[in-house]
Amino acid sequence: MSASDACPVGHGEQQKPQSCPVDHAPPKDSAEACPVDHTSRSTWSQFFSPTAPPVSAGTLSTERETSSIPRPADGNWVYPSEAQFFAAMARKNHNPQAADMKTIVPIHNAVNERAWAEILKWEAGKGSEACGGLQLVNFKGKPRERSPRAQWKVLLGYAAPFDRHDWVVDRCGTKMRYVIDFYTGHTPGSNTTNGNISFFLDVRPALDNWEGVKMRVERVWKRWFP
DSSP, rough: OOOGGGOOOOOOSOOOSSSSSSSSSSSSSGGOOOOOOOOOOHGGGGGSOTOOOOOOOGSSSSOOOOEEEESSSSSSSOOOOHHHHHHHHHTTTTOOOOHHHHHHHHHHHHHHHHHOOOOOOTTSSGGGGGGTSSSEEEEEEEETOOOOOOHHHTTOOOOOEEEEEEEEEEEETTTEEEEEEEEEEEOTOOOETTTHHHHHHEEEEEETSSHHHHHHHHHHHHHHOO
């Protein structure tokens, strides 16, 4: 299978760009790997429809949507199909329901498009245009690890994020790591798909280096002194 068939979502161990970013130990075909970390599937299951009518797995779509997220090589990342989601979950004995795939696939795609859009806002004017634009290099899901900001919010009484990703992007040779906390709820500016389901993302550069610190300080400065 070609690299262009890979999935752009990370929920498991660090992966090479050409493979699906979910650790499923190891799949025969990386295109079949499911983009939802099964350790946090109980949380993602809130997006499933409890009243969805029975659907045969054989009727699931095999069509795949190409993302807007550039890969290090030519082209963009490609999202898994409904059938691939189902096959990956069934292979790992997670008792998937075919009807759920009709819900989780569009949510999965929308979440990742939103994450990329937020990263592009941070990267605007930082120089990636000089080499053809920003690229997503690799990704790691950390559903069991809360970021320091998420921990602080929980202490203040806010709901905890249901998932966390770390995405590394390439800005003309400069690697920048972004931390993404995923929340659900009805909040201003949140994305909503499939009826009443809503989510919002807290996306920001990690404080790994001076560039990340500078970007965070600049954002705060502009917010208070526009």
